[in-house]
Amino acid sequence: MAQTALKHPGTSHLEEAQQALRARTRRSQQMASDRAEVINGAMAASGIAPPPIFVAKNQGAMFEDLDGNTYLDTCMGFGVHILGHRPPSVESALRDQLTKGWHYSLRGEDQLAFANMILTASPANERVVLANTGTEATLYAIRAARALSGRTKIALFDISYHGAHDTALIWPGPGSTAEQLAPMTLGHGIPDCVVSDVLLLPYRSPRALEQIAEHAHELAAVLVEPVQGSWPEAEVGEFLQALRSLCDDLGLILIFDEVLTGFRLDFGGAQKRYGVEADLTTYGKIAGGGLPIGVVAGRANLMAAFSDFTGPHGIFFGGTFSGNPMSVAAGLAALQTLRADPEIYRRIGRLADRVRDEFNTFCVGQGYPPRIKSCGSMWQVFFRDEPLGGFDYAGKEAEGAFYLHCLNMGVFIHATHRCFFSAAHTEADADRVIAVFKAALELVREDGLL
Ligand SMILES: Cc1ncc(COP(=O)(O)O)c(C=O)c1O
16 A cells, blocks of 8 residues: 655645656646646546546456556446456456457347346346446437327426437536525526426425426426435435325326446346336446446336337437447346345445445544435445535535545545445455544644645
8 A cells, every 4th residue: 555655844645645656647637738638628637636646447346547456346337347346257247348349239049148138137127228338318308208108397306317319418606505496507507497307306305295296287297316326315215105106196107227336236227225116227337247238128008108209209219329239238148247246235335335334433533524424335435414515515625635645545436536445355354444544634634724
């Protein structure tokens, strides 16, 4: 583990950590400036800035950067790599498919095996369509709900993430409270009519249920991320059950976006964990075994919308790469591995519970504000106690310093701050995370930032 250097008089721990990181990541720094000439986009910039780091290779729960430094990965491909990086079952399925080729305009036999596997995730999954990303999956599910209902407004919840298409990018703006949400778009370029076609609701609030009832006549669907990736908490069952029965009473389509929670909280996702079935469900991430995929599954009568766009409620659905053989081969191998070994879920959930409990106990004992929230193997350290309130909050400076110290001590937390354990993480990795987090917080405190 790389250690933070001793503090020199006149410099802060933060400055020392920044200098230490810069000194050991010279090739990454060069790559950052070379790429800045050619590639735009924050996500493409990779890692936490400053200093950005770039990956050379990865294996299990670890990756190596361009300068040969190794890190414990807690991002795991934004939750994709639940079996760790390069799991043998997926790698061998991919090698096998490589020898057969990757044809796009015609289908092979694996899509059927894959679709049958998706059916086993929930009794509500009676039919399946394949796309390329979670973004596409939620876009198609929304389009299908609009076509089927003949209405346009979509109810969705504050601080949910449903991908990068227009309807998904309506977010609570500054000054929003659970009583009064002020919708805004994430970034420009999204027409006002998209904002007015969204009913933004307070997640887990009885007020949301009242608003759904008030607007039922104009709603095409209620779209919910059952456990919010931005604020992962396990105590959501009652709310999801209330949503289900309200949608049943009002005849509304309930869409579960399980792109993140599907095959993560359980093989059957949030639906299995909380005993609630959706009408339409979107999957992605883990379902592709590490390669891009998007899936919409659901009740046969609703999924009929995908059959023929010239039909009465049919939608256009396409995609050159939809159902591509490499993703399907990788996804099938990953899902077979997960299905055969449900103990994985219990084990990685326990790792997250332990990190959360030990870290939170430490913080309470020391009087430090941060807390870990988690649901199963999804977890995150928070330096604020309120999900709303925008992107600026009191603990932001301490948070930035904390993550930088973690990186300097060899534990990588992506700039989204979302963390995931995988089957490749061990008890020793959890111990290391706890030790690094405690040490990082002490450095932040000594700098007077906590
Ligand atoms: C719940 C949820 N829905 C949709 C998406 C979008 O998926 P993708 O990034 O594959 O487009 C994400 C991605 O993080 C997600 O977490």
